[in-house]
Amino acid sequence: MATTSATSGAGGPNAESVFGPPRRRIGEKAIAFVLFCAAATSVVITIGIVVSLAGETLTFFTDQAVTVSGFLTGGQWTPLFSDPQFGIRPLVQGTLIISGIALIVAIPLGIGTAAFLSEYASPRVRKAVKPTLELLAGVPTVVFGYFALTYFTPNVLNGLLGLDVAVFNGLAGGIIVGILIVPTIASVAEDAMSAVPQSLREGAYGLGASRRQVTVRVVVPAALSGITAGIVLGASRAVGETMVVLIAAGQVPTTSLNPRNPMETMTAFIGATGKGDVPTGSTGYKAIFAVGFALFLMTLILNTISIRFVRRYRQVYE
């Protein structure tokens, strides 16, 4: 009899191939079915999200005041006025400007942190920095909203930098959201950089490259799909972030491009409108779902891209 240890995969015999299929017991299949139902709940949740959002969005578009073209291209968003206008452009624009600012802040910080941790930091430094980043990621976003409104805007933007921004402004919201997504980008990018095989680095060292050259010209390009995945995931989080923008960016839907002024994002509109007791079935209530559906689609696209990129680098190096 073969004494090979049971190494699963890789063609080696495992318990199942040596002793035949595991013994069946009555109820075994029932248990598997119950567990399957639990796992399938997550699909039901997704269906629930899509159906609830899409359903109300459809009835939203049957409202007389709303037209599809007006919704997609209109420059005014005043759903709660007596003469309501439903052009989503100001909300989308606010979301894109704030997410754009966030990414401008977070991309260099996130990639720099990842490169530092993966290529330079000693194990001791890494052991101190990584949990601190996790702590940063664990601080509730309402706390960052408080910080942006009561400290960052008055003391840093107006005080230190003298930018003369409004009390509620897009800039503070964008920068703080950027800080918020640094751990997301850094951790995905660092995973990708650490997965770059050591042989590639040693090859470059052998050719006389310095550590900086190895980092910039070998590790970063080799980890590019993972870094991209992190950035896209960070973008998705920035688009979906609610509390910071709701608290610090103001609730004024505007088509102005000036981030020193208040602006409203899609998430902030949902939060600001949903907290009051909006009557079910009113156009304002339905508008929450229409904006929510647009938000869900945007983040879904970003998440799908991100998952693709992660899969790509896993395939290459793992």
Added chain:
Amino acid sequence: MTTTTSSRPVGEVLGIPPASHRLRDRSFVLLLAVLTSVALIVLAVLLIDTGIDGIPQLSLSFLTSFPSAFPAKAGIESAITGTLWLMGVVTFVIVPLGVASALYLEEFADGTRWWNRIIEVNIQNLAAVPSIVYGILGLAYIVRGPLSLGRTVLAGGLTLALVVLPVVIITGREALRAVPPSIKEGALALGATRWQAIWRQILPASIPGIATGVILSISRAIGETAPLILVGAATFVAFNPTGLDSPFTALPLQIFSWISQPNDQFRMLAAAAIIVLLVILVILNAVAIRLRNRYQQRW
């Protein structure tokens, strides 16, 4: 210093970088270190600023008073009890559902079947859906619509459970995967059925990892504010919840409501409530880390 045999400097021949390169290398490390520290500095400033604003407000009466229109009398008792109730509901939902899902995906699912792949991709996607979208779902289907639970503890807890369920499943799977296959194969070789091997061997071995994931999920749920804005109480709640069908407030909701007040004194109260929230989170995380370090077996 240079010999006459070669027109090129010795350093270049030997591959020793010139001084200008070394300077660039050093400034590059410095740049990376600075980039790394920015986020950490912001975190430090945030903690210090909140501490300065909030610590003077902390007192026993702050913890044992209800929200009030007068800042001097206001406290967070109903917010704390509300948060505890919510977390009770969240735990009750996510532990069985999360563990069962993780078990199915790790131990039973055949990854080549399309339905299993859908479940897997779906969970990855759900983990990145903005939490406010769950709030909309909660408002449409749990508070109103099919379940019509109203703005109650049960509705809030269920909504938060949906938000963190993907995290529980993902960490649960990692914990199950950390148990070496030889354990299961040994049990199967001795004649155990698949379920016996899972129930008696794999699950007990992975409990510390699963518990860590559950605690981290709960600590995420405690700070979630956006979904609660949609499903939480519309007015201020000056009483403790008495049951699952009670209206509620919660710590992050109370913080948000105080931040929204133009009065500076209320903002100080928000800072004090933030400190309480952060202390709770730090305790939970410390428990999770200890659990991971102490009970997780090395195979």
